Structures are given as structure tokens and as C-alpha cells.
Amino acid sequence: MPAETGDITRLLNEWRSGSRDAENQLFELVMPNLHRLANYLMRTERTDISLQPTELVNQVYLRLVNAKNRDWRNRQHFFAIAARIMRRYLIDHARGRPKADFIPLGGIEDLLPAGSPKTELALTVDQLLDELAKVEPAWCQVVEVKYFLGLTDEEAAEAFGLKLRTMQRMWREARRWLFERVEARHANRTSE
Numbered sequence: 001m002p003a004e005t006g007d008i009t010r011l012l013n014e015w016r017s018g019s020r021d022a023e024n025q026l027f028e029l030v031m032p033n034l035h036r037l038a039n040y041l042m043r044t045e046r047t048d049i050s051l052q053p054t055e056l057v058n059q060v061y062l063r064l065v066n067a068k069n070r071d072w073r074n075r076q077h078f079f080a081i082a083a084r085i086m087r088r089y090l091i092d093h094a095r096g097r098p099k100a101d102f103i104p105l106g107g108i109e110d111l112l113p114a115g116s117p118k119t120e121l122a123l124t125v126d127q128l129l130d131e132l133a134k135v136e137p138a139w140c141q142v143v144e145v146k147y148f149l150g151l152t153d154e155e156a157a158e159a160f161g162l163k164l165r166t167m168q169r170m171w172r173e174a175r176r177w178l179f180e181r182v183e184a185r186h187a188n189r190t191s192e
Contacts (some may be wrong), residue, residue: 023068027061034060034082037151051093060085061138076160082143087126087144128181132174139174146171 008029014022038060063085064078067149072078125147133140138160145151145159157167 008020008075008078009072012078014076015068016070016072023065030078030082031057031061033079037083037086056086058087059089063089076141080144082093083141083144087129113146124182124185125178128178132177136177139170139177142167142170143174143178 008026011022011026011029021177034057035053038056060082064082072079095111095141129140129143132143141160142156145156146153151159153164153171154167157170158163160167162170164177
């Protein structure tokens with residue numbers, strides 16, 4: 001296990017126990033990764049977006065600090081929660097702007113009503129991810145970092161400490177699960 005992974009897990013446990021020093025060390029250690037994710041994400045956004053990467057990181061930081069007493073399992077769990085916070089923040093931000101852009105999920109867009117904005121897809125995926133988190137939390141985390149954060153397969157596998165093929169299988173299964181749910185919603189809508 002890389003030293004950083006062990007350090008993050010140890011610092012998470014110490015932070016939960018109330019150590020301010022551990023909190024400072026933890027965020028000093030994870031901030032570069034959070035900034036890298038935010039910068040990557042902002043590069044895929046429209047040029048006229050008012051949100052800046054630093055603002056996104058600050059929002060994630062504030063929410064993580066408020067979640068201090070959570071049962072942090074390890075580095076992967078921490079970054080999965082950070083990704084979920086980014087997802088929620090970006091969804092809220094997207095609701096305020098009509099032309100949000102997200103990475104496509106291949107085929108799901110075709111099942112939305114004609115002329116439906118991409119924000120509608122992001123909101124649909126967000127709702128479905130809440131359901132997916134209950135039955136397959138690991139798949140949910142993979143979708144969050146792939147769809148909302150735009151990580152490559154290699155980056156996602158590294159973030160979760162998985163073999164590349166394992167992460168790719170999870171991504172494929174999660175997309176299938178999402179597609180089936182969106183397809184069922186579409187079928188219900190057209191039969192009404």
C-alpha cells in the first residue's frame with residue numbers, strides 16, 4: 001500500500017477522533033488531488049461558467065469538514081464522498097443554468113424527451129444514482145467519478161485502488177443498470 005494511502009486512512013481516523021493536527025495534515029495531503037479533479041472538471045465546462053475550480057474545492061472542503069464524524073473507511077471512501085459532494089454541488093449549480101454539459105452515457109440521451117436539455121439527463125442520472133447507491137454503492141462511486149468528474153478509466157481505477165479491468169467491468173455494469181432504468185422510465189412515459 002502506498003504511503004499516501006496509509007497516511008490518509010490514518011489521518012481520517014485521527015481526525016474523526018478530534019485531532020485538529022490530523023485535520024490540517026489530511027487536507028494538506030488531499031488538496032492537490034481535489035484541485036486536480038476540480039481543474040479537470042472545469043476544463044470540460046462552458047467558457048462562460050461563473051464557477052471556478054477553487055470555489056468547487058472550497059465547497060467540497062466545507063462539506064467534508066462538516067462530515068467529520070462520518071465513519072471514514074479509507075482513502076477510496078474519502079474520495080468517493082468528495083466526488084459525491086462535487087456531483088451534488090455541480091447538479092445544484094447546473095439547475096441554475098440551462099445549458100450544462102456532462103460527459104455522455106451513450107444511448108441514454110435518446111430516451112429523454114425530444115429537445116430535453118442535458119441538464120435533464122444529469123438530474124435523471126443524479127436521481128438514479130441515489131437508487132444505485134442503495135443496491136451497488138461501488139458502481140455508484142464509479143459513475144460519479146466517470147460521469148460527473150470525467151476521470152479516465154485509469155484515473156478512476158487508481159482513485160479507488162482497483163485493477164483497471166475490474167473498474168471497467170463495474171463501469172459497464174453500472175451503465176447497463178442506469179440504461180435499463182432510464183429505458184423503463186421512457187417506456188412508462190410513452191405508454192401514458
